[in-house]
Amino acid sequence: MIARHSILFLLAIALSGFALHAFGGRQTPPARTAAAKPETMTHPYGKTAEGHAVTMFTLTNAHGLELRAMTYGAIITSVRVPDRSGALGDIVLGFDRFEQYLNDPPYFGAIIGRYGNRIAGGQFTLDGRTYSLAKNNGPNHLHGGRKGFDKAIWQATPSAGGAAVAFSRASPDGEEGYPGNLQVRVSYTLTDSNELIVEYHARTDKATPINLTQHTYFNLTGDVAGDILGHELMIRADRFTPVDATLIPTGQIAPVEGTPFDFRRPTAIGARIAQPHQQLANGNGYDHNWVLNRNGQGLEPAVRVVEPKSGRTLDVATTEPGLQFYTGNFLDGTIKGKGGRVYARRTGFCLETQHFPDSPNKPAFPSTILRPGQEYSTKTVFTFGVIKEGRAE
Ligand code: BGC
Numbered sequence: 375m376i377a378r379h380s381i382l383f384l385l386a387i388a389l390s391g392f393a394l395h396a397f398g399g400r401q402t403p404p405a406r407t408a409a410a411k412p413e414t415m416t417h418p419y420g421k422t423a424e425g426h427a428v429t430m431f432t433l434t435n436a437h438g439l440e441l442r443a444m445t446y447g448a449i450i451t452s453v454r455v456p457d458r459s460g461a462l463g464d465i466v467l468g469f470d471r472f473e474q475y476l477n478d479p480p481y482f483g484a485i486i487g488r489y490g491n492r493i494a495g496g497q498f499t500l501d502g503r504t505y506s507l508a509k510n511n512g513p514n515h516l517h518g519g520r521k522g523f524d525k526a527i528w529q530a531t532p533s534a535g536g537a538a539v540a541f542s543r544a545s546p547d548g549e550e551g552y553p554g555n556l557q558v559r560v561s562y563t564l565t566d567s568n569e570l571i572v573e574y575h576a577r578t579d580k581a582t583p584i585n586l587t588q589h590t591y592f593n594l595t596g597d598v599a600g601d602i603l604g605h606e607l608m609i610r611a612d613r614f615t616p617v618d619a620t621l622i623p624t625g626q627i628a629p630v631e632g633t634p635f636d637f638r639r640p641t642a643i644g645a646r647i648a649q650p651h652q653q654l655a656n657g658n659g660y661d662h663n664w665v666l667n668r669n670g671q672g673l674e675p676a677v678r679v680v681e682p683k684s685g686r687t688l689d690v691a692t693t694e695p696g697l698q699f700y701t702g703n704f705l706d707g708t709i710k711g712k713g714g715r716v717y718a719r720r721t722g723f724c725l726e727t728q729h730f731p732d733s734p735n736k737p738a739f740p741s742t743i744l745r746p747g748q749e750y751s752t753k754t755v756f757t758f759g760v761i762k763e764g765r766a767e
Contacts, residue, residue: 410434412436412566414532419446444472465595466592487558505551523543530542560575568758590724606642663728676691691755702721
């Protein structure tokens with residue numbers, strides 16, 4: 375009887391090994407303890423200068439993966455996932471204390487709105503009317519303006535019996551210069567398949583540009599002591615949108631073939647980042663929009679990242695047409711983050727699934743205009759996993 379059990383056990387291990395091999399090395403991290411029920415805990419976190427209370431939510435899945443997010447900016451403050459030995463580590467940049475988030479950090483973990491990335495000259499014309507926005511990034515408008523969605527207090531509804539929280543807010547007509555009352559809802563769900571599902575919904579009463587995204591800085595080592603240049607990246611994109619010196623797309627859609635922007639095969643982020651290339655000079659590194667290869671409208675795989683030392687992997691699938699891949703080029707060591715760690719240049723990278731920058735001024739790009747009666751609905755799934763020793767894919 376015991377022998378029979380052992381044989382069945384060995385067979386099960388062999389089959390799971392086969393499954394791992396057959397599906398490209400993706401693996402559910404081992405449960406550290408017996409599977410627990412997913413849950414969402416709520417606790418007070420801080421107060422804004424105006425006295426608004428800020429609440430933190432801790433989402434935990436059955437395998438012990440944990441995500442924290444707060445009502446200020448719908449900011450994801452920590453994501454704890456296992457490495458290949460099962461040890462949990464925090465893989466996102468951020469702070470220990472709430473007050474540190476008020477010092478205008480570069481959008482750590484935040485929801486960006488109304489418009490992710492830049493709008494040239496802080497201006498666009500819609501239905502014959504020209505709108506002026508704050509120029510908060512040199513000559514351009516960036517990430518929704520001076521007080522974008524990243525600095526707003528959101529309403530929150532935590533899940534009663536699962537690991538999820540939904541944030542919502544009403545962005546009034548004229549906020550940061552944008553037209554229309556916009557009702558926005560963004561939810562974070564941590565599944566027992568080790569996915570973080572981010573869903574975005576919005577409705578408006580006047581036509582408006584909208585381009586929501588998530589601005590988490592990842593460092594899969596679980597320790598921000600070093601840079602992210604050793605992470606291996608794959609982006610499913612044959613093309614990207616070159617930019618001018620102020621990071622506004624030129625309007626051209628260029629092939630990645632033969633350039634340092636070709637990540638169609640897994641390549642270390644740092645392998646070509648220092649090459650003499652005008653686009654790398656304009657971006658101060660990678661800070662560009664990739665045009666994702668898509669077959670339709672649904673959720674499609676876009677990115678895979680492997681961190682060889684820890685074995686951690688991150689897969690991203692999205693309904694969006696673009697990906698802003700940003701290598702933390704503007705982090706300059708002046709910010710002290712969690713545990714007093716100095717966030718030096720390129721110690722985190724962002725994978726911002728979205729529409730293309732400056733689309734309101736680029737009629738050839740996919741439209742970012744939401745009209746009354748339409749529903750804005752997009753989805754991005756981040757899947758956390760591990761690879762075994764010595765496997766790069
Ligand atoms: C932009 C960078 C910018 C950063 C702000 C990214 O989305 O592409 O140019 O510096 O956000 O932290």
